[in-house]
Amino acid sequence: MKIDLSFNAAQFDELQMREKNVVVIDVLRASSTVTVALNNGAREVIPVASVESAVKISGSLFGEVTLRGGERNGKMIEGFNLGNSPQEYSESAVKGKSIIYCTMNGSVAMAKSRYARTLVIGSFINLSAVVDFMREEKKDFLFICAGRTNTMGNFSLEDVVCAGMMIQQLLKDESLDVELSDSAKAAQALHKSFGRSVLKMLKASEHGQYLAEIGFADDLKICAAVDSVPVLPLLNGTVIKLRKEESRVEPV
Numbered sequence: 001m002k003i004d005l006s007f008n009a010a011q012f013d014e015l016q017m018r019e020k021n022v023v024v025i026d027v028l029r030a031s032s033t034v035t036v037a038l039n040n041g042a043r044e045v046i047p048v049a050s051v052e053s054a055v056k057i058s059g060s061l062f063g064e065v066t067l068r069g070g071e072r073n074g075k076m077i078e079g080f081n082l083g084n085s086p087q088e089y090s091e092s093a094v095k096g097k098s099i100i101y102c103t104m105n106g107s108v109a110m111a112k113s114r115y116a117r118t119l120v121i122g123s124f125i126n127l128s129a130v131v132d133f134m135r136e137e138k139k140d141f142l143f144i145c146a147g148r149t150n151t152m153g154n155f156s157l158e159d160v161v162c163a164g165m166m167i168q169q170l171l172k173d174e175s176l177d178v179e180l181s182d183s184a185k186a187a188q189a190l191h192k193s194f195g196r197s198v199l200k201m202l203k204a205s206e207h208g209q210y211l212a213e214i215g216f217a218d219d220l221k222i223c224a225a226v227d228s229v230p231v232l233p234l235l236n237g238t239v240i241k242l243r244k245e246e247s248r249v250e251p252v
Contacts, residue, residue, distance in 0.1 A: 001176055002140040005163055005183040008147030008154040009109035021118040021139050023130060023166070026146035027158040028207045029084050029216075030106020031123035032223040034240060036086040037069075039231050041095030044239040047102075047110035051077060054102040067094065070102035074214050077102065086222050098239075105146040105156075110240065113144065119235035124162055124198055125225055129232045131169045133243075135176065143167075143184070148207060157194065157205045164191025165226075199224035 006012065009024075025031055034045050043065075048054045051072075058068050069082035069089070076083030082093065084103055101107050113119045118137070122130040134141055143166070145159035164187035170178050171188075180188065194201045202208040202220045211219055222228075232243045 001138055001170075002179045002181070003143070003167060003170070003184045004140075004181040005143040005145065005160075005187050007145050007160060007183065008156075009105070009112055009144050010147070010154055012112055012144070014112055014115050017113045017116045020113075020116050021137065021141045022113045022116040023120045023122045023134075023141055023143050023163070024106070024109045024113055024146065025122045025143060025159045025162050026103070026106030026109065027123050027156075027162050027223055028202065028205070028211060029086060029219055029223060030101075030103045030110070030146065031121050032125050033069075033084055033086045033089055034101065034106075034110075034121050034233050035123055035126050035229050035231060036222075037089035037094050037099055038233050038240070038242045039229050040089055040091040040093075042089070043096055043098050044236070044241050045233070046098060046100045046239050047107040047114070048100060049102075049108045049111040051102055054080075054100045058100050065096065066098045066100065068100050068102070070107065072104060074211055074216065085216055085219050087219065105148060109144050109146045114235065114238055116235065119240070121233035121240060122162065122166065124165070124223060125227065125229045126231055126233075127162065127166060128169070128227050129230045131166050133232055134166075134170060135173055138176065143187070156207065157190070158202055158208065160187045161191050161194045161198075161201060163187045164189070165195050167191070168195075198226060
């Protein structure tokens with residue numbers, strides 16, 4: 001079982017994702033928000049890479065059962081129904097709805113991976129559910145950390161630490177023969193350095209500090225709560241849904 005990791009999604013295109021098993025991680029906040037939305041009853045999430053694509057797709061769907069959610073620079077896009085805070089994706093807001101989802105980093109990574117053999121959405125809040133799925137599959141996996149398009153190097157500490165925590169859990173399973181790439185080993189090392197207090201790490205991260213500055217400090221607490229929403233968002237055709245056998249937990 002080979003585990004590889006990319007520190008951002010920029011180096012890949014859709015064709016390179018074919019036949020790969022992919023875990024997309026965008027802790028702050030796309031992966032966390034998608035997980036919360038589906039657990040709170042959203043029918044499906046349709047990730048897109050641009051606002052233009054979101055508008056085009058929503059024009060062909062039924063308005064009363066379709067929501068547009070997403071952000072630019074952390075704030076809700078003008079004309080959209082929802083932003084990118086998991087708090088906005090309550091059961092009353094999203095139950096039974098299809099969500100066209102557009103963010104600067106997370107939805108781009110998800111959209112690029114839509115032709116993957118397997119696409120899983122991972123975060124701290126559903127960490128063990130992702131690891132359990134990987135254990136069941138016993139296949140090679142690629143972690144794609146969404147990164148930041150607006151920071152030098154497109155590197156996001158919280159995404160890599162989350163991947164490192166998943167890798168560490170996999171390595172504890174003696175029944176698995178796990179081989180790590182150099183980048184996966186780097187993620188494991190960063191988890192050992194920063195993973196003891198997830199919330200402290202999020203508060204210290206660049207994007208965590210930015211979100212707090214623009215009024216989303218409470219989102220950090222939600223996104224730091226390991227295994228608080230233990231469900232598995234999984235690619236189903238060209239949309240993301242909960243795995244069929246998944247049962248929802250208490251709405252967040």
